[in-house]
Amino acid sequence: MTSRVETLLGRWDGEEVIVRHDQLTNAWIVIAIHSTRLGPAAGGTRMKPYESLADAVEDAQRLAEGMTYKFAIADLPRGGGKAVLAVPQGLRERERADLLRRYGALIAQLGGLYQTGPDVGTSAVDMDVIAETGAPYVFGRTPDHGGSGDSGPATAVGVLAGMRVTCERLFGQGALAGRSVVVQGAGSVGLPLLRLLLEEGADVAFADAAPEACERAHAELGLRAIAPEEVYDRACDIFAPCALGGILNERTIPRLRCRAVVGSANNQLASEGDAVRLRDRGILYAPDYVVNCGGAMALLGRETLGWSHEEADARIAATVRATLAQIYALADAEDVPTDEAARIVADARLERGPASASAGRGGAAM
Numbered sequence: 001m002t003s004r005v006e007t008l009l010g011r012w013d014g015e016e017v018i019v020r021h022d023q024l025t026n027a028w029i030v031i032a033i034h035s036t037r038l039g040p041a042a043g044g045t046r047m048k049p050y051e052s053l054a055d056a057v058e059d060a061q062r063l064a065e066g067m068t069y070k071f072a073i074a075d076l077p078r079g080g081g082k083a084v085l086a087v088p089q090g091l092r093e094r095e096r097a098d099l100l101r102r103y104g105a106l107i108a109q110l111g112g113l114y115q116t117g118p119d120v121g122t123s124a125v126d127m128d129v130i131a132e133t134g135a136p137y138v139f140g141r142t143p144d145h146g147g148s149g150d151s152g153p154a155t156a157v158g159v160l161a162g163m164r165v166t167c168e169r170l171f172g173q174g175a176l177a178g179r180s181v182v183v184q185g186a187g188s189v190g191l192p193l194l195r196l197l198l199e200e201g202a203d204v205a206f207a208d209a210a211p212e213a214c215e216r217a218h219a220e221l222g223l224r225a226i227a228p229e230e231v232y233d234r235a236c237d238i239f240a241p242c243a244l245g246g247i248l249n250e251r252t253i254p255r256l257r258c259r260a261v262v263g264s265a266n267n268q269l270a271s272e273g274d275a276v277r278l279r280d281r282g283i284l285y286a287p288d289y290v291v292n293c294g295g296a297m298a299l300l301g302r303e304t305l306g307w308s309h310e311e312a313d314a315r316i317a318a319t320v321r322a323t324l325a326q327i328y329a330l331a332d333a334e335d336v337p338t339d340e341a342a343r344i345v346a347d348a349r350l351e352r353g354p355a356s357a358s359a360g361r362g363g364a365a366m
């Protein structure tokens with residue numbers, strides 16, 4: 001009988017998957033390379049427990065595919081990749097750091113085929129550790145170690161720009177003052193996004209499954225969390241998923257009471273049918289990889305193209321504004337879900353090949 005892992009590996013339309021078992025921690029390292037059409041594959045390192053190796057492989061593959069479209073949309077000369085470190089529960093600090101170093105050595109062995117950065121479960125400090133053995137293929141180290149630091153705030157800048165475009169389309173004006181926004185997750189993107197929204201005068205609510213994240217949002221922003229499940233039922237203008245993927249599905253979409261979904265989580269739609277489900281409910285969906293490209297842009301722009309912090313923020317906002325407006329217009333013109341419109345735009349850029357990556361032109365290679 002064919003196992004699920006065999007099916008996932010055998011039927012994937014991406015380029016390759018590297019799977020390594022780490023004996024000392026009993027963790028699985030999975031690196032998925034979806035496409036190197038626009039450049040060497042890049043994508044973050046996700047570290048968390050998974051139910052099975054198959055779940056880890058599937059997540060890495062889907063996330064890598066999302067990175068391919070994200071780089072195409074952001075016009076950056078990179079291909080789509082992603083790494084998943086499927087770790088046992090309660091890994092000790094020391095074991096975790098040693099695992100990161102062995103993972104770094106694997107990245108170095110790949111010799112630039114795959115470049116990494118932070119993602120769910122890893123931080124800028126973790127990138128410093130991975131870079132001890134994995135340099136020069138690691139983005140997002142701390143500034144003290146020569147990196148551009150946490151990319152979460154840059155991602156939040158792009159999501160905010162996406163919310164403005166969405167409000168313009170729904171309400172005729174982009175201002176967020178007085179708009180109600182429910183944010184799922186107050187982590188590396190959710191927390192800075194909440195801060196930006198408060199500065200804009202939006203009416204915000206948030207939830208996070210981790211008590212520490214709720215305490216931090218309360219301490220820094222004076223906000224009190226709502227119950228995690230309540231994010232789906234609460235009436236609001238915009239629902240912003242900024243935690244894990246797959247949260248827009250047949251169970252949650254019928255409950256939503258928002259006008260639009262604009263958030264940073266990767267792979268928000270559980271399946272393609274969910275894009276149609278949202279459209280049928282009259283909910284405008286801002287495709288995840290279109291509005292969450294800010295982190296990727298900041299990491300690459302600042303570390304390989306010489307952008308300043310300010311320049312990165314300005315370019316992120318401009319890119320999200322232009323591409324999301326184009327995608328909404330195309331979805332109207334072709335009468336297709338916004339997710340499909342985004343694929344049409346991304347596929348056209350992939351079709352054209354590396355030369356279309358204008359942001360990379362003249363930039364130093366990493």
Ligand code: PHE
Pocket residue numbers: 042043044045115116117118119120139151266292293295296297299
């Ligand atoms: N993990 C983030 C993302 O999905 C940031 C990142 C981008 C990390 C590109 C590495 C490379 O966009």
